[in-house]
Amino acid sequence: QQQVKQSPQSLIVQKGGISIINCAYENTAFDYFPWYQQFPGKGPALLIAIRPDVSEKKEGRFTISFNKSAKQFSLHIMDSQPGDSATYFCAASGGNNAGNMLTFGGGTRLMVKP
Amino acid sequence: GAGVSQSPRYKVAKRGQDVALRCDPISGHVSLFWYQQALGQGPEFLTYFQNEAQLDKSGLPSDRFFAERPEGSVSTLKIQRTQQEDSAVYLCASSLQTVLYTGELFFGEGSRLTVL
Numbered sequence: 001q002q003q004v005k006q007s008p009q010s011l012i013v014q015k016g017g018i019s020i021i022n023c024a025y026e027n028t029a030f031d032y033f034p035w036y037q038q039f040p041g042k043g044p045a046l047l048i049a050i051r052p053d054v055s056e057k058k059e060g061r062f063t064i065s066f067n068k069s070a071k072q073f074s075l076h077i078m079d080s081q082p083g084d085s086a087t088y089f090c091a092a093s094g095g096n097n098a099g100n101m102l103t104f105g106g107g108t109r110l111m112v113k114p
Numbered sequence: 115g116a117g118v119s120q121s122p123r124y125k126v127a128k129r130g131q132d133v134a135l136r137c138d139p140i141s142g143h144v145s146l147f148w149y150q151q152a153l154g155q156g157p158e159f160l161t162y163f164q165n166e167a168q169l170d171k172s173g174l175p176s177d178r179f180f181a182e183r184p185e186g187s188v189s190t191l192k193i194q195r196t197q198q199e200d201s202a203v204y205l206c207a208s209s210l211q212t213v214l215y216t217g218e219l220f221f222g223e224g225s226r227l228t229v230l
Contacts, residue, residue, distance in 0.1 A: 006156075032215040042120070043158065043205055043221030050216060089156050093214050100214050101170060104156030105212065 004026050004092050006105030011114050019077040020110045022044065023090035031094035033066065034102070035075050040085045047088070048075070080112045116140075118222035120206050126228045127196045135191045135225045139208030143220075148181055148190050151204040151224065157205055163189060191194055193209045203227075 004022045013019045023033075028048045034049035048056045050064040050073065063076040076082055090105040119138040127133050139146050139212075145164055149157035159173040165186040174181070178197075183189040193200055203224040211217025 035220075036221075041222050041223065043207070045221065046218050049215070054157050091156075098161055100147075100212075101159045101173070102147075102149075102157075102214065102219070104158070107154070 003103045004104060004105040006090050006108060007108065008108060010109045011111070012109065013080045014037060015080065015112055015114050016071055017080050017112075018077075018078045019084070019110055019112070021075045021110075022072065023074065023092075024072045025092050025103075027030065027094075027103075028093070029094050030092040030103075032092065033064070033073050034091050035062075035064065036089045036091060036104075037108075038107075044089060044104070062082070069085050077110075080110075082112045082114050085110055085112050118206055118208050118220050120204075120222040120225050122225060122227075123223065124226050125161050126174055126230065128230055129198060130191065131196050133227060134192045135193075135204050135224060135227070137189045137191070137206030137208075139187065139189070139206070140210075140220055141187075143208035143210050144186075144212055145209040145217075145219075146183055147207040147209075147219070148189070148191050149207065149221075150175075151203045153202070159192055160191070161202075193227075196227075201227055202230045224230060 035047045036044035037047045038044040061078045066073045088108045091102045130196045148160040151157040161181045162170040163183040178194045207221045207222045209217045
């Protein structure tokens with residue numbers, strides 16, 4: 001059962017543009033929502049994370065928007081750069097039995113054109 | 115080393131062979147995770163250790179998969195009688211904390227297993 005759905009699967013953005021990736025979850029017990037960035041041949045690396053007590057978190061060019069009632073969260077990359085070209089994964093964890101298990105979305109391949 | 119180290123980086127096995135994948139977490143990290151990442155997919159949880167204790171193995175796909183962390187540091191993921199569907203990248207991750215949101219999870223570069 002896919003508990004975290006991510007869209008789009010791929011995204012092409014011009015340099016300087018805004019990249020937006022969306023995720024929706026089903027399990028209302030989730031209470032931690034990180035985003036990971038993965039380059040080819042590398043492991044995922046934590047980019048930014050949010051907990052449900054806030055609706056938005058910003059770190060540099062990266063912003064998470066969180067909508068608890070809709071069970072959705074999104075990643076915005078402002079002023080996208082060619083170096084941002086990578087695969088991005090949303091994830092979620094929480095709940096009595098799975099507090100330390102991350103459930104990942106299917107990933108979004110981002111290409112930023114110069 | 116400064117990061118999570120995994121070996122071998124690449125492994126080709128014939129169907130039916132046993133394989134062992136090693137993970138050296140960041141020194142002092144209490145929590146250790148194994149994930150399986152199929153081509154073009156997100157990582158999927160396999161198992162979780164807190165020190166030497168395996169607290170969650172709910173993601174192991176079959177009894178052919180076995181993981182251990184006997185001294186609370188290095189971990190080994192063993193797959194017996196490999197099948198083609200086992201072909202994937204196996205990612206190890208570690209964290210200083212025991213609760214995910216209180217500490218960053220650091221991933222290794224993975225071991226890519228190809229079963230012929």
